[in-house]
Amino acid sequence: MFQRYLRFIRGVAVNRVGMIGVVLTTSSFITFVILELARLAGLLTNAYIGLVTYLLFPSLFVIGLVLIPIGWRLRKKQTGRTTRELLSDQFAPDDTKGGLFGSRVFMIVGMFTLANVIFLGAASTRMLGFMDEAEFCGTACHSVMNPEWVTYQDSPHARVKCVECHVGEGVGALVDSKLNGTWQMISVTFDLLERPIPTPVHQLRPARETCEKCHWPDKFYGSRLKTLVHYQRDSLSTPQYTTLNLKVDAGRAGNKSGIHWHVAAENEVRYVSVDDEREEMVLVEVRQPDGSFKRYRNSALIDPETAATATEARSLDCIDCHNRATHIYEQPGPALDKRMELGLLPRTLPYLKREALAALTTNYPDSVAARDGIANHLYGFYQRQFPKVATQQSAAIDSAISVLQAVYFRNVHHGMNITWGAYESHIGHRGNKDGCFRCHNPNMIAEDGEAIRSDCTMCHSILAFDETRPFAYLNALDTTDAEYRMHESLRQEFLRFMEEQAE
Ligand code: HEC
């Protein structure tokens, strides 16, 4: 059997070109099979290996296949012999008996062709599937996609594939995305990329095709209670609680009634913004099922002429508010609040919030400087101001430092020029962005003189604002009570400590 195969191969490879072809196909096929088996056995998990298995080896295989007939053609030209004559030169008379189509050579070639088609079919399906994996999108262009990959893994969509949001339905969307991906490969290779990657992303598919596969307006109803904790910059990093009742409803039967009213099937909100950033509005239009139409203009636009350079009207969709649905970058303050709430940053360290904030927001030239700078800041502070704490709680300081470094590297990416606030969220009205207030402000006025509403209870009622104890509803929970008791005991301890120091 093996002998016969060798004999056959020798026959196929008429010259050096043919030989290279045969070696390429055989070796890339065998390597592919070995790598794929290793991957199935869980030995290989790296995305780069996938790139090699599903892109490199199948390509080499095809090149090899193409070289074989090229070899024959060259040989025919050189020797001036016909295909039939070459066949009888190359193979034993037994193999070529029965005419071109009836011969054993023809049968073997046919079998190989069938095997090739099956192999390439399987390899390319695997390749397409593999390229849809979040792991591939997130790690194949390593440094470039790393920020998106890091923030994605720490988001509510960590189990939703990149392509579910970035590639819509249908063949058109698929082709678009592959063309776009090819361009991205080129721009990464030749470093033509802007850093950070600019947003908004214009090639994003309409949210109706992506987000609405999993969340659709009918599903938004009622309201959602949300308690936000902010820790103060005092010695105890005292917590303060704000509880909002967010009216997330989409409205029923045409009545306006909440935040997702904008995306209810029957409503259409369109806007024109001054520039690409979608930050400053020129006008906003509302069209409703009863045929009513209203246009609000921005009366505060400094230069009305800018309207001439404005963007095309865009229908407001999920992304206009949820621009950070998955790649959620934190602001330093809320990032620390969250870690404190989770108990990762021990409030037994005096002034931890204030000092951590200072350590995080210092401008560091690169990641090594940041790692060291954060550590030195905290060590230095406690050694200078609270030497007793520095010795007694050195383990707590160490662990706080590693938490801070992790927070820093989750949100700041020197390689891509991403610093605090590079990608801010439009949800709400915090940070440097106007968020909802881009449209909900008294300057957006319709012809009848009415402005888009912006009263404080339209989007949420405020059940508690910067209270020292959580909203009464939450007092029922043991955890917050425990937190309050811990705060009290800390406070007593700290007072004693300060008295001691004063003596
Ligand atoms: C739940 C939907 C969703 C998923 C899943 C998702 N993205 Fe995004 N992505 C978005 C949205 C929304 C934007 C921002 C669009 C805008 O502001 O115009 C975005 C923006 C980006 C950007 C531009 C830079 C930025 O941060 O705004 C890149 C690059 C990106 N995504 C890559 C990825 C990669 C890689 C994955 C998978 C690891 C992924 N995305 C998964 C929704 C998603």
Ligand code: HEC
């Ligand atoms: C393949 C399904 C899928 C797609 C597509 C998808 N999501 Fe999600 N989304 C989820 C899941 C699952 C969760 C987590 C739900 C949970 O934790 O209860 C989630 C959570 C969310 C949350 C947080 C909800 C919360 O409880 O705070 C928001 C906001 C959100 N998605 C918006 C979007 C937007 C905007 C898009 C389009 C860019 C999108 N999603 C696309 C499945 C999806």
Ligand code: HEC
């Ligand atoms: C592109 C402009 C635009 C943006 C951005 C925008 N809205 Fe609106 N919103 C409107 C318009 C226009 C209306 C309808 C106002 C009217 O007809 O009086 C509206 C209506 C509403 C309503 C009222 C529905 C009702 O019951 O009357 C709520 C609640 C609301 N928006 C919340 C928000 C929130 C929260 C955000 C930010 C996350 C936001 N909007 C961002 C344009 C916008």
Ligand code: HEC
């Ligand atoms: C006008 C701005 C705006 C638009 C447009 C918008 N959302 Fe929201 N969405 C919000 C706000 C604000 C919240 C409440 C945020 C919070 O809980 O922190 C929210 C909450 C959510 C939640 C959590 C729901 C819950 O019951 O708590 C999901 C999921 C979500 N949005 C998905 C979407 C999707 C998908 C779209 C597009 C079909 C969309 N949103 C359009 C502003 C918007």
Ligand code: HEC
């Ligand atoms: C157009 C809708 C809208 C209007 C109008 C509005 N808010 Fe908000 N507000 C939001 C949203 C959305 C959030 C973010 C909730 C979250 O964090 O998910 C928010 C958050 C807040 C918070 C919590 C911030 C934090 O980090 O603790 C406070 C406090 C607040 N709003 C007060 C107000 C006050 C006061 C007014 C009136 C001047 C007002 N809001 C008007 C939509 C609105």
